[in-house]
Amino acid sequence: MISGVRTRLRPARITDRKKIYLWMAHSDVTPSMMGPPDYPDYPIPSWKEFCQEYAEHFFRPSGDGRGRNFVIIAGGEGVGTVGYDRCNRGKSSAVLDIWLSEEKYCGRGYGTDALNTLCRHLFDRYGIRHFYISPSSRNKRAAAAYTKAGFRQVAMSRRELEKEFGRGVNILDYCDNTVMKRVMKWRRSARPRRSVNPQEGRESWSGVRPQCQP
Numbered sequence: 001m002i003s004g005v006r007t008r009l010r011p012a013r014i015t016d017r018k019k020i021y022l023w024m025a026h027s028d029v030t031p032s033m034m035g036p037p038d039y040p041d042y043p044i045p046s047w048k049e050f051c052q053e054y055a056e057h058f059f060r061p062s063g064d065g066r067g068r069n070f071v072i073i074a075g076g077e078g079v080g081t082v083g084y085d086r087c088n089r090g091k092s093s094a095v096l097d098i099w100l101s102e103e104k105y106c107g108r109g110y111g112t113d114a115l116n117t118l119c120r121h122l123f124d125r126y127g128i129r130h131f132y133i134s135p136s137s138r139n140k141r142a143a144a145a146y147t148k149a150g151f152r153q154v155a156m157s158r159r160e161l162e163k164e165f166g167r168g169v170n171i172l173d174y175c176d177n178t179v180m181k182r183v184m185k186w187r188r189s190a191r192p193r194r195s196v197n198p199q200e201g202r203e204s205w206s207g208v209r210p211q212c213q214p
């Protein structure tokens with residue numbers, strides 16, 4: 001369990017997959033991010049399509065450091081999911097995604113806190129410093145939450161996105177995506193020390209804390 005201020009993140013399990021799909025595609029938050037009338041350009045995915053996009057590794061330890069979802073816990077309940085994909089350690093970058101389970105949990109700061117917590121975790125564990133998220137520009141609430149979490153809009157052409165994330169990879173799934181980026185920078189001039197725990201084979205970084213650079 002990864003602790004934030006208002007939320008905690010539990011690595012998602014395969015048994016969470018259907019629930020996480022239902023939160024996305026068949027809940028009262030669905031109309032605020034996909035499907036007509038507001039998002040005719042982003043059809044609601046079927047369960048099969050969701051499983052193709054969110055393959056099993058997002059719900060298993062095999063996705064660690066690659067692409068993984070977490071259940072956001074607040075007040076002892078699962079209130080949404082946050083995850084990362086296209087984790088590129090060479091470029092120190094990852095793409096994030098988030099949705100809460102119900103409208104009643106929105107606007108309480110959970111989304112902002114979950115993003116902060118995930119960025120910190122990915123920095124601490126893998127040294128990731130560049131975080132991207134790409135909402136529709138119609139989704140004002142998402143943009144407001146991401147701005148609070150330290151993301152800023154960046155102008156990136158499709159070519160630059162391909163350069164960053166690989167050929168054929170497209171994070172622009174709406175007709176009007178904005179790309180938002182958060183950069184964590186070292187607080188002190190010294191670079192952190194990377195070490196590998198020989199028993200767990202797990203990487204860790206020590207020596208400095210990350211700082212948000214808007």
Ligand SMILES: CC(C)(COP(=O)(O)OP(=O)(O)OC[C@H]1O[C@@H](n2cnc3c(N)ncnc32)[C@H](O)[C@@H]1OP(=O)(O)O)[C@@H](O)C(=O)NCCC(=O)NCCS
Pocket residue numbers: 029032033080098099100101105106107108109110111112113134135136139140141142144145148
């Ligand atoms: C987007 C989402 C993850 C944000 O999480 P959250 O917990 O609701 O966000 P927060 O409460 O931290 O912040 C929301 C901010 O948006 C603001 N906001 C709400 N509606 C808004 C609107 N129409 N226009 C501008 N700002 C708005 C709120 O006032 C709040 O800012 P404040 O704290 O300064 O008042 C969550 O709302 C959600 O899951 N929405 C539905 C699914 C979705 O859109 N996912 C994103 C897909 S890219």
